[in-house]
Amino acid sequence: MTKTDKTNFYILTPLFMIIFIDSFGISLVYPILAPLFNIKIGGILPATISLTMRDFLYGLTLGIYPIFMFFGAPILGDLSDHIGRKKVLLICLYSESACMCLSALAITINSVLLLITARAFAGLVAGSMSTAQASIADVSHKNNKTVNLGLISFASSSGFIIGPLISSVLADKDLVSWFSFSTPFLAAAALAFLNASALIFTFKETFHPKAKQRIRLTKGLEVFISAFINREIRRFAIIYLLLTLGWTMYIQYISLYLVQVFGYSITQIGHYVAWIAIILGFSYLIIVRIVAKFFRPIQIVSGALICAIIGTSVVTWKIELVAWITAIPIVIGRALSYTGSLTIFSNFADKDSQGWVMGVAGAIMAASWGTGSILAGILGSFSVEAPFVTATILLLLALAATSSLFRKNSLIQ
Numbered sequence: 001m002t003k004t005d006k007t008n009f010y011i012l013t014p015l016f017m018i019i020f021i022d023s024f025g026i027s028l029v030y031p032i033l034a035p036l037f038n039i040k041i042g043g044i045l046p047a048t049i050s051l052t053m054r055d056f057l058y059g060l061t062l063g064i065y066p067i068f069m070f071f072g073a074p075i076l077g078d079l080s081d082h083i084g085r086k087k088v089l090l091i092c093l094y095s096e097s098a099c100m101c102l103s104a105l106a107i108t109i110n111s112v113l114l115l116i117t118a119r120a121f122a123g124l125v126a127g128s129m130s131t132a133q134a135s136i137a138d139v140s141h142k143n144n145k146t147v148n149l150g151l152i153s154f155a156s157s158s159g160f161i162i163g164p165l166i167s168s169v170l171a172d173k174d175l176v177s178w179f180s181f182s183t184p185f186l187a188a189a190a191l192a193f194l195n196a197s198a199l200i201f202t203f204k205e206t207f208h209p210k211a212k213q214r215i216r217l218t219k220g221l222e223v224f225i226s227a228f229i230n231r232e233i234r235r236f237a238i239i240y241l242l243l244t245l246g247w248t249m250y251i252q253y254i255s256l257y258l259v260q261v262f263g264y265s266i267t268q269i270g271h272y273v274a275w276i277a278i279i280l281g282f283s284y285l286i287i288v289r290i291v292a293k294f295f296r297p298i299q300i301v302s303g304a305l306i307c308a309i310i311g312t313s314v315v316t317w318k319i320e321l322v323a324w325i326t327a328i329p330i331v332i333g334r335a336l337s338y339t340g341s342l343t344i345f346s347n348f349a350d351k352d353s354q355g356w357v358m359g360v361a362g363a364i365m366a367a368s369w370g371t372g373s374i375l376a377g378i379l380g381s382f383s384v385e386a387p388f389v390t391a392t393i394l395l396l397l398a399l400a401a402t403s404s405l406f407r408k409n410s411l412i413q
Contacts, residue, residue, distance in 0.1 A: 014199045016155040018089065018132040021192050023159025025096065025122070026065070027277065028167035028184045031270040033061060034255035036107065036181055044110050044181075052381035055256070057112055059377015062252050064116050067370030068123030070363065074219035076131060085135045086203055093196035095125040100189035104182035135203075157281035161274050168270025224363040233348045233360065235401065240341050241364050242398035243305060247334045248372030249379075249391035250312055251276070254323075256377075257384050262320050276327055283335030291336060297347070298402065300340035305399040308333030312392040316385040 036044050037058040045054055080088040102118035105111075167184040169175065227237035258264040258272060291300055311330035315323055345361050379386035 012136060014195055014202050015132045015136050017195045018093065018199075019155040020159040020162075021093075021096070021188070021195060022126065023156045024163040024166075024191070025100065025159075025188050027160045027163030027273060028188060029062070030255050030273045031164050031168040031266045032171055032181050032184060033058060034259040034264075034269060035266050037061075037256070038259050044107060044112055044115070055377045055381035056374075057116075057377070058256060059252070059374040059380070061112070061116055061119060062377070063370045063373030064120045065123035065126070065370075066366050066373070068120045069126045070123075070224070070366035070370060071218075071220045072124035072126060073362070073366070074223065076125070078219065080131045085131055086199070088131050089135070089199060089203070090196055092125045092131065093192050093199065096122060097189045097192040097196065099125070100185045100192065104185035104189070107180070107182040107185070157277065157284065160277035161281065164270040164273035164277070168267045171266045220363055220366070223360055224367055227360040227364060233345065236341075236344055236348070237360065237364060239301075239398050239401045240345070240361065241368060242394045242401065243301075243308075243337050243341070244365050244368035245372045245375075246308065246312065246391040246394035246398065247330075247337075248369050249376045249387045249394070250315075250330055252369075252373040253376040253380055253387040254315075256380060257315075257387075258323065260384055261318055262323075272324070272327075275324065276331055279328055279331040280335055283332045284339075287332060288335055288339045292339070297340040297343040301337050301344070302399065302402050304333040304336035304340060305395050305402065306333075308337070309392055309395045309399065312388050312395060316388050318384075 037054055045057070049057075076088055076092065099118045099122035103115055103122070106113075106115035106118055166187065170179055170183040170187055171181050173179045228234050230237075255264075255269050255273070258269060264272070291303075295303070307329040311326040311328070311333065315326040315330075342361055375390070376387040379390055
């Protein structure tokens with residue numbers, strides 16, 4: 001290893017760890033929250049709380065994170081252009097560590113209000129991933145940028161796979177007597193704290209602002225609204241909102257569905273979420289590359305929607321094996337629709353507007369994750385099938401709109 005390689009290794013490793021920690025922190029809650037809010041397993045809510053309120057609070061606890069991320073990520077992005085990447089990364093990581101500790105405390109004292117508050121603040125400081133990505137691009141060269149950016153997907157996928165597995169182990173008191181629902185949050189807090197501390201010594205600032213940037217607290221909302229004001233991208237923005245809402249309804253409710261219908265334990269949910277993450281990683285690394293060689297973006301999105309519709313319409317059969325099998329078309333559909341959609345968004349904008357149009361896509365996704373999570377919780381209180389039926393309807397609407405748009409706009413072809 002040359003001196004340059006060693007330097008890049010010490011600089012990039014903490015950045016990849018930041019991306020891993022963000023993904024780990026997002027995915028670790030999936031095996032925990034569903035049992036935590038279940039009346040027979042978790043104790044965070046009194047037994048007298050109704051199923052309707054229980055499911056609503058479950059959806060709110062999941063959805064509050066992306067809702068606050070929707071507002072916080074653009075602000076942190078502006079802040080990194082204002083004071084530099086390193087300071088923002090440290091703020092994010094130390095704050096994330098504190099929020100994880102608060103989440104653990106909330107579970108220990110059975111306080112839903114504190115848990116929701118901690119997750120809200122965690123979402124607000126969840127801009128470390130995008131800032132880390134910008135830093136990686138800052139320090140990469142022409143000959144290694146593609147490899148480095150590819151490693152971003154690997155780090156993110158690894159976090160999503162390992163997070164649920166580690167979480168399901170650390171929350172299993174049958175393995176170690178002092179393990180509990182709060183243990184995974186404490187582990188994530190320690191990981192974020194250690195990585196922030198390492199970042200102080202290993203990371204040199206990669207971006208030096210030439211001029212002061214104005215920080216707009218409403219930037220996330222402004223970017224979201226701009227998608228529906230701009231006549232060029234309005235119709236596809238609606239399509240993307242529908243398909244992202246459909247995916248969110250599935251991924252945010254499936255854990256609770258497995259607990260309520262099949263009585264899944266934390267370990268079993270961890271395995272299921274890891275299964276989803278493996279399919280997603282394989283789809284991004286292999287399937288997307290193959291499909292992109294033979295089909296146009298709009299065809300990819302249409303085919304992806306069909307795959308997802310088949311899965312969400314069948315998952316309600318209440319057969320355990322079916323729940324595992326249907327994850328394959330649903331998750332592959334998500335990977336393909338996401339990739340195809342970003343390409344279409346990019347085609348709508350000129351070279352100087354790529355940052356704005358990608359920001360639009362990110363704002364729509366964050367808004368969808370927040371509202372979709374809460375909606376899934378509300379609908380789930382009526383029946384376990386309702387969130388999946390709603391997801392199927394949303395995806396069908398997206399497919400119909402996609403077919404109509406394809407006939408009228410050449411930019412998406």
